């Protein structure tokens with residue numbers, strides 16, 4: 001009996017190995033023919049779940065020894081290769097290279113010229129939508145479709161990101177940031193002049209959720225402790241009031257929050273399985289999922305009734321969901337394809353929330369930390385703000401005039417530098433389906449084989465010294481400072497871009513999408529314009545992020561509101577008390593602050609990409625002081 005089992009198992013293993021061997025040889029042959037440099041690896045370029053689960057066990061001890069820069073294979077099979085080792089890979093294999101395994105040909109690209117083709121040739125390099133399936137909890141959406149179906153979604157969703165919506169983003173963010181600061185001032189031991197915040201990420205996440213609820217759904221949210229009376233005519237019963245309506249057991253905000261933070265579980269456990277799970281976490285998630293389904297359905301019905309009554313979404317309630325709901329009232333036959341089903345309205349609304357929440361929140365969080373680490377640069381940013389808004393309160397700042405000036409100052413430089421160094425999406429995925437595709441760069445023509453999975457390496461391109469102004473690093477022995485946060489590189493005198501970045505694709509222009517951008521060269525443009533294809537935190541081409549300006553406006557408003565009134569310092573209480581610091585000489589203060597700077601940089605360096613790049617639960621405590629009242633003001637800014 002056992003003999004039969006052994007023989008059967010042995011035969012199956014042999015068959016499996018021969019299959020793998022055949023496909024490996026086939027993939028190697030395709031890689032050879034491509035004209036691209038390649039490496040063979042038994043772990044795929046995009047590894048499977050098993051390797052993701054166990055890689056730390058094998059590679060953890062190895063990487064602890066910091067393998068020599070020349071030793072490639074531990075980097076090649078590292079699950080977070082594209083975050084930790086993009087430069088080493090580029091130096092060893094070139095800007096465009098393949099990893100060939102039995103089950104996959106993988107291509108990484110950090111060449112600007114090739115990136116432009118990969119993003120602009122939408123039909124040749126398509127989106128591998130199957131990898132986005134985990135976020136499809138309400139059905140397929142703009143993010144998770146391709147071809148004609150995607151075009152139908154995009155045609156309705158993207159134009160909804162109008163300048164009117166972005167003006168709401170501006171106003172709402174200014175208001176919400178004031179609310180966030182008030183919450184900080186009421187935390188234990190805080191007062192409005194001096195506020196300690198242990199983990200700013202929690203607040204930037206809530207802030208992003210509030211902004212998207214208002215600008216995305218027309219539902220203003222309140223911070224804990226804010227009076228509901230201030231909503232005035234913006235009350236949407238049950239959506240922004242604490243009283244639950246109908247059969248709801250969670251508020252709209254709580255159900256969205258729970259779902260956004262637990263989405264990874266829904267990828268592992270489908271709803272059917274969650275229903276059977278005895279774990280409290282799963283029960284909570286299931287409840288949030290059901291509540292969200294009901295809330296989003298109710299909200300779209302409410303909006304439909306508004307539209308039917310002829311009520312225009314005006315006065316601070318101009319939102320993105322409105323045009324989606326309108327499209328659901330059209331029929332496929334009479335709308336020339338410009339329609340959405342009711343379920344698609346919910347799926348697209350959810351995806352807008354999902355795509356626009358953590359991305360903006362994390363960038364705001366990193367901006368705060370980088371500015372706290374580098375007080376000299378924070379001081380420069382405050383000087384720029386003073387010159388633009390002076391003593392005017394934020395309620396008087398104008399979207400039409402102030403926003404543009406603030407962006408083209410150290411504020412825009414801070415945001416762009418943070419997006420360069422810590423792009424929320426570190427690789428933009430594409431795939432070649434059907435026939436192999438030619439790619440031309442650096443006067444070389446190569447062929448990308450069929451079924452190749454491509455990662456446009458944002459980190460690789462963003463740190464490629466060929467494309468960026470740089471100096472020797474002041475923080476490491478490297479001959480470039482592209483791994484360091486240096487916002488001033490964006491303030492270098494602007495050179496005319498080779499192409500206008502916003503108009504890199506005719507498709508977006510034709511489709512009625514909002515073309516307003518900070519990138520168009522103008523008299524007020526002072527920020528550096530990198531070569532097209534070298535800076536793509538929002539991707540490029542027809543599938544670029546429709547929320548780009550939404551995010552830029554939101555983060556600009558948040559930083560401007562905070563830093564026009566406050567100075568943000570790292571919390572140094574781990575090394576010295578306030579009284580001790582006050583007695584220190586300037587040099588001693590610098591020394592103690594440098595300890596906090598080093599620790600903060602180390603923690604930021606341990607960021608990880610789990611869907612989006614984040615600090616993965618690690619936090620850097622900071623303190624906000626009314627300007628002029630900081631413990632370290634003047635310590636770094638004077639000679």
Ligand code: HEM
Nearest residue numbers: 142143355356359360424425537538539543545547550551
């Ligand atoms: C710093 C903030 C943001 C960054 C870095 C960012 C980045 C990106 C990137 C790289 C893509 C392309 C993904 C791919 O092709 O695989 C994308 C797509 C998308 N983003 Fe953003 N995003 C940000 C904020 C937002 C905001 C605020 C919203 C909405 C409110 C939004 C909505 C979307 C949507 C709907 C898509 C799918 C577009 C399509 O496939 O046609 N994003 N984003």
